[in-house]
Amino acid sequence: MESIILLVLMFAMLYFFMIRPENKRKKEAENLRNSLVVGDEITSIGGITGTVCAVKENTIVIETGADRVRIELTKWAVSSKNAKAGEQASK
Incomplete structure (x- = not known):
């Protein structure tokens, strides 16, 4: 049970520290290009x-x-x- 919680925690950290900021940067770049x-x-x-x-x-x-x-x-x-x-x- 503890290993499952640790695995879920690792995926959550991966999402919040790598995937989410990258998606935010892509969205900002798209907004910049559309607002020219x-x-x-x-x-x-x-x-x-x-x-x-x-x-x-x-x-x-x-x-x-x-x-x-x-x-x-x-x-x-x-x-x-x-x-x-x-x-x-x-x-």
């Missing part, structure tokens, strides 16, 4: 930074650099969202 709007500054998983120009169902178009190069990326390639360009200038 035109004008957001983003960084891709490859390190490309730029401003969102268009948002489609599964992809986004970003504009990078002073020469205004446009790149189409899938939404899952977005790593983080930075402050908008207008918000940075006002701070």
Whole structure:
């Protein structure tokens, strides 16, 4: 009986320390990708930074650099969202 309780306790600890936080991070990343709007500054998983120009169902178009190069990326390639360009200038 004690070994069963110990086994259940170990699985509970595994869930609360490994599985639950990972699911929470995935959900936050999905919310971030779904909340992208035109004008957001983003960084891709490859390190490309730029401003969102268009948002489609599964992809986004970003504009990078002073020469205004446009790149189409899938939404899952977005790593983080930075402050908008207008918000940075006002701070």
